[in-house]
Amino acid sequence: MKNFSIIVPINGFIKFALLFCFLVLTQLCNAQNKINGKKIFETRCLVCHQSDGGGVPNMNPPLDGATNVNGKDIARLVNIIRNGYDERVALDGMYYNNAMTANPDLKEDAIADVLTYVRNSWSNKAGAVTISQVKAALLKNKAVKK
Amino acid sequence: MKKQIQLVSIALFAFCMNILAQENAGLKLPEGFKANLYANNIGGARHIAITKSGVVFAKLNNPNKEGNAIIRLEDANNDGVADKINGFAKYGGTGIFVKGNSLYASSNEAVFKYELNSKDEVVNPLTPLTIVSGLLDRRQHNSKSITFDMANNIYVNIGAYSNACQEKDRTPGSQGMMPCPILDSAGGIWKFDGSKENQTYKDGKRYATGLRNVLGLDWNTETNKLFVAQHGRDQLNSFYPNLYTDAQNAELPAETFYEINEGDNAGWPYVYYDPSQHKKIVSPEYGGDGKKEGSSEFKEPAVAFPAHMAPMAVLFYTGNQFPTKYKNGAFISFHGSWNRAPLPQEGFFVAFIPFKNGKATGEWEIFANGFAGMENGAKVTNTGKAKARPCGLAQGPDGSIYVSDDNKGAIFKISYSK
Numbered sequence: 130m131k132n133f134s135i136i137v138p139i140n141g142f143i144k145f146a147l148l149f150c151f152l153v154l155t156q157l158c159n160a161q162n163k164i165n166g167k168k169i170f171e172t173r174c175l176v177c178h179q180s181d182g183g184g185v186p187n188m189n190p191p192l193d194g195a196t197n198v199n200g201k202d203i204a205r206l207v208n209i210i211r212n213g214y215d216e217r218v219a220l221d222g223m224y225y226n227n228a229m230t231a232n233p234d235l236k237e238d239a240i241a242d243v244l245t246y247v248r249n250s251w252s253n254k255a256g257a258v259t260i261s262q263v264k265a266a267l268l269k270n271k272a273v274k275k
Numbered sequence: 276m277k278k279q280i281q282l283v284s285i286a287l288f289a290f291c292m293n294i295l296a297q298e299n300a301g302l303k304l305p306e307g308f309k310a311n312l313y314a315n316n317i318g319g320a321r322h323i324a325i326t327k328s329g330v331v332f333a334k335l336n337n338p339n340k341e342g343n344a345i346i347r348l349e350d351a352n353n354d355g356v357a358d359k360i361n362g363f364a365k366y367g368g369t370g371i372f373v374k375g376n377s378l379y380a381s382s383n384e385a386v387f388k389y390e391l392n393s394k395d396e397v398v399n400p401l402t403p404l405t406i407v408s409g410l411l412d413r414r415q416h417n418s419k420s421i422t423f424d425m426a427n428n429i430y431v432n433i434g435a436y437s438n439a440c441q442e443k444d445r446t447p448g449s450q451g452m453m454p455c456p457i458l459d460s461a462g463g464i465w466k467f468d469g470s471k472e473n474q475t476y477k478d479g480k481r482y483a484t485g486l487r488n489v490l491g492l493d494w495n496t497e498t499n500k501l502f503v504a505q506h507g508r509d510q511l512n513s514f515y516p517n518l519y520t521d522a523q524n525a526e527l528p529a530e531t532f533y534e535i536n537e538g539d540n541a542g543w544p545y546v547y548y549d550p551s552q553h554k555k556i557v558s559p560e561y562g563g564d565g566k567k568e569g570s571s572e573f574k575e576p577a578v579a580f581p582a583h584m585a586p587m588a589v590l591f592y593t594g595n596q597f598p599t600k601y602k603n604g605a606f607i608s609f610h611g612s613w614n615r616a617p618l619p620q621e622g623f624f625v626a627f628i629p630f631k632n633g634k635a636t637g638e639w640e641i642f643a644n645g646f647a648g649m650e651n652g653a654k655v656t657n658t659g660k661a662k663a664r665p666c667g668l669a670q671g672p673d674g675s676i677y678v679s680d681d682n683k684g685a686i687f688k689i690s691y692s693k
Contacts, residue, residue, distance in 0.1 A: 176513055176616050183659030185613040186682060187319075187336060191659060213446075217414055224337065226414040230445045230513075 159245065159257055166246025169239055173232060174247075182251045190218045190225040193251035203244070203258055204266035210240050211267065237263045300687055303645045307598070310643065313677060313688040314357040317346050320679035320686060321369040322420065322588060323667035324378070330395040331357065333667070334371040334380055336681055344368065345380055347397065348686070355688055363400035369490070370421035370431070371667075374469065379429065381419040383412040386431060386467070407431065409475040411461050415444075416488035420588075422501070424494050429469040430501060431479075434488035435462035439508050439560045440544035447514045451560030455544050458484050462543055464492065464503060464535065485540040485573060486533075490610075491589035491668075497603045498633035501535040502577070504586035504607055508547055508558070509614045515559045523565075525615040526551065529579035530586050532607065532628065532635065542573030550579040577635040583612035584622030588668040596674025597691045604630045606642060608665040608678060611658060619654035623647040623661055625668070625678055643689060646680065 171180075174192075178184050182193030192198050197220065198206065213231030217224055235243075240263045248255035299310040313331070318339035324332045331348040338344040343362025351359050370381030378389040378397060387403035406429065410419060416434025423429055437444045440455035440462075455462070460476060463484035467474050483503070491504035512524035519527065528547035533539070546555040546569030555573055557563030580586065590606045604627055611623035627642040628635050647655045648662030655661050663680035670676050675690040 171617070173513075176510065176614060179613065179616055179657040179659060181657040181660070183657045185658045186664070188613070215444075226417065228415060228444055230447070231443075 159249075162242045162245045162257065163249060165239070166242035166244070167250075169235070169243040170246055173230075173235075174243070177227065177229070182247070182253070184225070185227075186223070188225060188227045190220045190223075192247050193253060195220055198247060199253055199255040203262050204269055206244055207240055207258075207263050207266035208270045210243065211235065212270075237267070300685075301645050301648055302643050302687060302689070304643050304689065307693060308643075308689055308691050310687050310689045311355050312685060313350070313355065314348055314360065314686040315684070317348070317360065317684040317686070318344075319681040320346070320684045321418070321666050321681050322371045323669045323677055323679045323686065324371045324373040325669045325671050325677065326373050326391065326395040327672055328395050329672050331669070331671075331677060331686065332371050332373065332378060332380075333679055333684075333686065334368055335684070336369065337367040338365055339684075345371070349395075355690075357686070363397060364403075369418035372421050372423060372429075374423050374427070379406065379421060379423075379469070381421050381431070383417040383419060384408065384410045386419065386421060386429065388469075404472050406469065406472060407467050407474045407479065410465075411436065416461075416506070418488075418490055420490050420492055422492045422494050423469060424501070425496060425499060427469040429467050430482060430492060430494075431465045431467065432486070432489040432492060432503070433461045433463060433465055434506075435543065437544070438510065439558055441560050445510065445514075449560070451544055451558060453561070457544075462486060462488075464489065464501070482537055483535045483539045483541070485542045485545075487543040491586045491607060493589040493591050493605070495534075495591050495603075495605075495630075495633070496593065497591070497630075500633075502532065502589055502591075502605065503535055504530065504532045504580075504589055505541060505543070506585055507531065507582060508544070509583070511559065518559055518565045521617055524582075525618040526582050528556075528582055529576065530582060530584050530609075531576035532578040532580065532586070532589075532605075533574055534577045534635070535574075539574045540572065541576075542569060545569060546573055548576055548579055550581070553579075578628055578637050578639055580607075580609075580626070580639065581621055583614040585610035585612060587666045590668035590670060590676065592670065592676070594670055594674025594676075600629060601627065603633075604628055605635070606668055606676060607639075608668050610664045610666060610681075611647060611655060611661055613658040616657075619656055620658055620661075621654075623655060623664060625665055643678065643687075646678075646687075 177189040184191035214229040244258040300312045302310045319336040320333040333346045335344040345364040346362045348357035349359040366382040368382040372379045385408040386406045390398040413436035415436045420432040441449040443449040464482045465479040466482040467479045488506040489503045507528040511519040529550035549556045555569040557567045587608045609622035612620045624644040628639045646663040666681040667679035678687045
């Protein structure tokens with residue numbers, strides 16, 4: 130009994146410590162993802178979508194505060210980044226005309242990182258995007274294409 | 276009590292600063308000029324046109340909340356501010372022009388003609404005549420700007436639906452198509468008969484080619500010549516980082532202003548104009564390396580403006596109100612850039628190009644600035660933050676000029692008095 134009473138708090142402490150480490154690690158990972166994502170954003174996206182994610186009226190849609198960027202359809206976002214987009218964008222009551230460049234060379238982890246950055250920058254507070262979500266979205270798109 | 280006094284004085288100070296900032300509607304102008312807000316929040320106002328009696332027509336990019344895309348504005352009590360405002364037409368677009376008792380307006384694929392009565396009211400708001408239709412609208416560069424010569428011919432810009440005529444638009448590594456197939460039906464200025472109904476491509480004539488996208492065009496009635504301002508290509512650094520740095524892209528290529536003769540070719544997409552080398556340079560999509568010079572058959576610009584500022588309208592000043600140096604010179608509005616990022620944006624002003632003996636001197640100057648409304652004259656970093664973006668230009672019967680904004684839809688009136 131004595132042993133048990135000692136083990137329980139240790140167990141509890143270990144659990145707590147593990148949980149703490151896990152949280153710290155995920156936060157660190159998220160932070161690292163955001164840093165990678167920021168780099169990708171600056172080299173590939175910033176020119177059109179602007180450094181504040183505000184876009185250019187009538188031409189390039191904003192990312193900051195955009196309902197679809199913060200929304201649940203991650204597959205759509207993944208496919209736009211990978212394959213580009215060449216239709217008129219109707220977003221939050223405005224229209225945007227420019228075509229978006231495809232990024233066929235952008236790997237799954239990079240797409241996850243840049244989406245994580247975009248969905249958690251400026252006023253955006255949507256969830257992070259994982260590599261498995263990106264993989265699933267690309268698979269789904271392949272299936273649709275077939 | 277002390278705190279209250281403090282608060283009140285801060286509020287008073289802020290109020291005074293606000294009034295000071297709003298002097299001349301927030302614009303910076305040369306000495307002797309004044310500006311006021313003729314109208315505000317009418318919807319993204321692209322080009323504007325003014326009748327002999329001073330009625331202003333503004334073409335909206337998209338229909339406003341009431342579903343109207345042409346707005347008629349009148350300053351009935353003559354205090355410089357529009358007090359009678361109404362609208363009609365359901366189609367968005369850019370071009371608008373008053374010719375005698377006719378009002379012409381363009382959608383992104385057609386040109387329509389309305390009739391004005393003696394009060395400059397539109398007689399047939401629901402039933403305009405279709406002058407031209409079936410012009411290409413592939414979204415990118417789809418604005419159909421219009422102007423007239425001194426006969427009754429209408430000149431329509433048909434912008435290229437592409438950045439540089441790559442096989443795949445705006446795609447790194449994609450080659451330029453040779454010859455560029457876009458040029459048969461876009462990337463130039465087409466001429467039509469302003470009085471003939473139901474024309475399409477086959478009835479018109481390609482008046483000039485090799486122009487990527489022209490928003491600003493006007494007929495110089497002194498020399499009987501067409502002048503156009505081109506939007507130069509984007510993204511040299513994005514697609515050719517080995518050839519162009521971000522800083523070089525911010526200055527390349529020039530926004531070019533041309534005196535156009537029938538049959539001219541300004542060289543898009545094969546060349547662009549480098550303002551520091553003063554040369555037409557072969558586009559990287561066509562084997563250029565930033566230095567190789569393009570063919571001399573392509574037109575030389577009359578004026579080369581800094582890159583990416585987006586010239587939206589050209590207006591030859593024929594009035595008598597402004598000082599004599601402005602007579603027969605050209606005003607040109609700049610929308611403000613986006614493709615200079617990550618460097619600060621430029622433009623968001625109206626420039627003036629002096630003319631001597633019918634030719635542009637090239638020594639242009641900023642005429643009206645401050646449209647973007649940045650505090651303490653700060654630069655615009657992100658284009659979306661600019662409060663107003665200059666677009667249309669028109670001259671009133673008293674010689675004042677009007678500048679429209681296609682963000683929220685302000686119209687500024689600029690006048691001169693000694």
